[in-house]
Amino acid sequence: MISTLQIIRETLAAEMRRDPDILLMGEDIARYGGAFGVTKGLLDEFGPERVRNTPISEQALVGTAIGAAVAGLRPVVEIMFSDFATLIVDQMVNMAAKLKPIYGLDCPLVVRLPSGGGRGYGATHSQVVERFFTGVPGLRILAPALPRDFSTLLQAALRSNAPTLLIEHKMIYPMRAEWDGIMEGERPREPHMENECPSEPRAQVAREGSDVTLIAWSWMTHHALAAAQLLDGRDVSAEVVDLRSLAPLDMDTLLASVQKTRRVVIVEEGPITGGFAAEIAARLADAAHGCLDAPVKRVAFPDFPVPAARALESELLPTPEKIADAAFDVACWV
Numbered sequence: 001m002i003s004t005l006q007i008i009r010e011t012l013a014a015e016m017r018r019d020p021d022i023l024l025m026g027e028d029i030a031r032y033g034g035a036f037g038v039t040k041g042l043l044d045e046f047g048p049e050r051v052r053n054t055p056i057s058e059q060a061l062v063g064t065a066i067g068a069a070v071a072g073l074r075p076v077v078e079i080m081f082s083d084f085a086t087l088i089v090d091q092m093v094n095m096a097a098k099l100k101p102i103y104g105l106d107c108p109l110v111v112r113l114p115s116g117g118g119r120g121y122g123a124t125h126s127q128v129v130e131r132f133f134t135g136v137p138g139l140r141i142l143a144p145a146l147p148r149d150f151s152t153l154l155q156a157a158l159r160s161n162a163p164t165l166l167i168e169h170k171m172i173y174p175m176r177a178e179w180d181g182i183m184e185g186e187r188p189r190e191p192h193m194e195n196e197c198p199s200e201p202r203a204q205v206a207r208e209g210s211d212v213t214l215i216a217w218s219w220m221t222h223h224a225l226a227a228a229q230l231l232d233g234r235d236v237s238a239e240v241v242d243l244r245s246l247a248p249l250d251m252d253t254l255l256a257s258v259q260k261t262r263r264v265v266i267v268e269e270g271p272i273t274g275g276f277a278a279e280i281a282a283r284l285a286d287a288a289h290g291c292l293d294a295p296v297k298r299v300a301f302p303d304f305p306v307p308a309a310r311a312l313e314s315e316l317l318p319t320p321e322k323i324a325d326a327a328f329d330v331a332c333w334v
Contacts, residue, residue, distance in 0.1 A: 004147040005173040008038050010181055011151040012076065015158050016046055019074060022158060023050040025065055026078030035080045036114055036173055058087040062111065066096050066163075069109040074158060082113035082167070083127045096163035097138030106161035110154075116169040116219055116269055117317055122308035128218070128270045130167055134246050134279065141246040142201060143167040145221035147177035149244060156201050167246075169219035201245045203253040209239030212331045213257045215280060216267040217243035220318060224267050227323035234324070236331045246276060254280070255288055262293040263330045267323055272300035294333035299326045 002010075016022045024039055024046075030053045033040025043051040054061045058079060065075040079085050085092075088111070099105040117126035133139055140162050142153040150168070157164040206221060207228050216224040221242040228238035241257050243250070258264055264284060268277040281296040299318050307313045 001176040002179055003173065004150050004175050004177070005036065005038055007147055007151050007177070007179055008154065008168070009040070009042070011154050012039070013042060013045065014181070015155060016042070016050065019158070021072065022074045022076060023052065023068070024076050024078070025052045025054055025061060027054055027056055027061075027080050029053060029078050034078055036170065038112075038173075039078065058084050059091060062088040062091040062109075063095075065109055065111075066091060066099075066107060069096075069107045069163075070099065070105050074108045074110075076110045076112065076158070078112045078114075080114070081121075081125045082115035082129045083124050085111070085113055085129045085165075086132065089132065092133065092139060092163065092165075093136050097136050100138060100162070107163045108158075108161045109163045110157045110166060111164070112166050112168055114168050114170050114173075116171060117306050117313055118171045118219070120308055120310040120313055121306075123305035126306040126313070128167070128169075128268075130165070130246055131270055131275050133165055134276050136247075138163070139247060140164040141167065142244065143217040143246055144244060145169075145172065145216075145218055145242050146206075147172070147175055148179060151179070153201055153244065167218055171219045172222075200248070203241050203243050203245070203250040205239060205253070205257065206242040207238070207240040209237040209261065211237045211261055212239070212263040212265060212327045213254075213261045214238050214240045214265050214267060214323065214327060215243065215254065215257075215277075216240065217246065218269070220267040220269050223318055223320050223323055226320035227327060230320055230324040231327055231331075234328055236328055238327055249280070249283075251283060251287065254284065258284060258288045259291050262291055263327075263333070264292070264294075264296045265323065265327045265330055266296065266298050267318055268298065268300040269318060270301055271303045272298055273303050275300055294330045297326050297330050299323050 029039045030043045214224040266277040277298045
């Protein structure tokens, strides 16, 4: 059993051995190992040319990484907290995402974003920021929930020529799982779901059910699974769909689940207004309106900054109980 954090580290190391063009860049990622220790020890194996500390300037860091990617390297950037990704919007939106369609240039860049609340870090260190990027054509956004998917999706990102944001929720880092590592140049040894594809990661049905579909990603997938267990005690069978990829979005898997259960709850950690859950709800209302037996419901954070006080933060974050209550209401809708 190893932690998700260790899985990420071992996957980075294996991929760096496989491809000498992969290099790591970020603030204090070398000897210190990064804010969460993900890259600890990699400097000793790969040296300062491939594990590079950078100045405290996210704009300069990502701008330099984009240039390196266009020049033929495969940089992996660690943004210390995903909140600071607001500083790289110009680089990602107006450069990385547009290099291919405008100039025909590949940009094999991976930006790792430690994300989310639950640790009492306060308003500027606890946000989920995927909503700022999901509407940008040309960017791939991956959001693993299960420890093994942190390896699978990271490999997918490193073998893609598209700029990719990898959402890594901080609450999943310590989670432990059985994992056999990865073979040199290959996918993880452990078996995967049939619809998993490294080049185009798709959603997975994390739990089968018949009465209501719970759609979630990243840390919220774990809350959705816990909510499904609570619903078992209320005679409601909940199916949980783990998105894994936000862009592109696997609508086929979502529609198949919704057509079976005919009722939907979408769970998002970020504020409810303007969130990605609203985009999913709109797409389902358009593509599945004929088979929905109840309105699509969302469970999300209220429109308020994340408090630093742990009690207040816990009160506002989505919980399995809130998700279960919402799903029960939807399941009982007549």
